[in-house]
Amino acid sequence: xxxxxxxxxxxxxxxxxxxxxxxxxxxxxxxxxxxxxxxxxxxxxxxxxxxxxxxxxxxxxxxxxxxxxxxxxxxxxxxxxxxxxxxxxxxxxxxxxxxxxxxxxxxxxxxxxxxxxxxxxxxxxxxxxxxxxxxxxxxxxxxxxxxxxxxxxxxxxxxxxxx
Amino acid sequence: xxxxxxxxxxxxxxxxxxxxxxxxxxxxxxxxxxxxxxxxxxxxxxxxxxxxxxxxxxxxxxxxxxxxxx
Numbered sequence: 620x621x622x623x624x625x626x627x628x629x630x631x632x633x634x635x636x637x638x639x640x641x642x643x644x645x646x647x648x649x650x651x652x653x654x655x656x657x658x659x660x661x662x663x664x665x666x667x668x669x670x671x672x673x674x675x676x677x678x679x680x681x682x683x684x685x686x687x688x689x690x691x692x693x694x695x696x697x698x699x700x701x702x703x704x705x706x707x708x709x710x711x712x713x714x715x716x717x718x719x720x721x722x723x724x725x726x727x728x729x730x731x732x733x734x735x736x737x738x739x740x741x742x743x744x745x746x747x748x749x750x751x752x753x754x755x756x757x758x759x760x761x762x763x764x765x766x767x768x769x770x771x772x773x774x775x776x777x778x779x780x781x782x
Numbered sequence: 783x784x785x786x787x788x789x790x791x792x793x794x795x796x797x798x799x800x801x802x803x804x805x806x807x808x809x810x811x812x813x814x815x816x817x818x819x820x821x822x823x824x825x826x827x828x829x830x831x832x833x834x835x836x837x838x839x840x841x842x843x844x845x846x847x848x849x850x851x852x
Contacts, residue, residue, distance in 0.1 A: 652817035653828040700850025759818035
């Protein structure tokens with residue numbers, strides 16, 4: 620995991636991505652009790668020159684990772700033994716990324732989406748497993764309710780939010 | 783929803799200690815909260831152990847694998 624984070628940090632240093640944050644199940648795992656999951660979701664934004672393009676091109680990232688010995692398994696790229704999915708961030712995810720919490724994993728710096736944004740992202744996804752994580756985040760993590768309400772209101776999710 | 787009488791029913795746990803059903807579920811809830819406070823690195827180790835257990839039962843497939851964390 621530490622090695623995988625180091626390689627993802629390299630992508631930022633090499634300007635292949637503008638920024639990133641851990642999202643999805645592993646971000647939830649940071650705040651709630653352990654549960655089974657298999658992939659590491661990484662929200663990314665691309666450098667400004669790439670952002671201007673109409674098509675999202677991730678091939679420079681994958682070319683770099685291939686040179687580092689990473690291989691594909693299904694829709695994931697295996698980075699140092701961890702199946703990683705790079706997700707180009709939409710508006711909500713980019714805001715989540717920009718407000719993500721900086722943490723140290725075995726001494727390596729990385730960013731994790733905060734529980735408030737995670738709840739909004741999971742709630743919007745709306746699958747049963749996402750809503751189960753929302754429930755756990757609400758009961759096991761420390762939530763800033765004002766912040767959560769602001770996010771839900773900004774993305775028109777508040778009315779449907781029935782927790 | 784269980785009634786108050788059921789929730790106050792006493793249960794003998796280890797070493798003859800007696801608690802109510804209500805207390806049992808409160809403790810269970812607290813256990814989950816304590817697990818949520820474990821260090822991230824510790825949770826990743828637990829996750830890898832879960833992945834090992836699943837592969838031990840179901841075998842490796844396209845969707846299941848054991849993370850290499852060292």
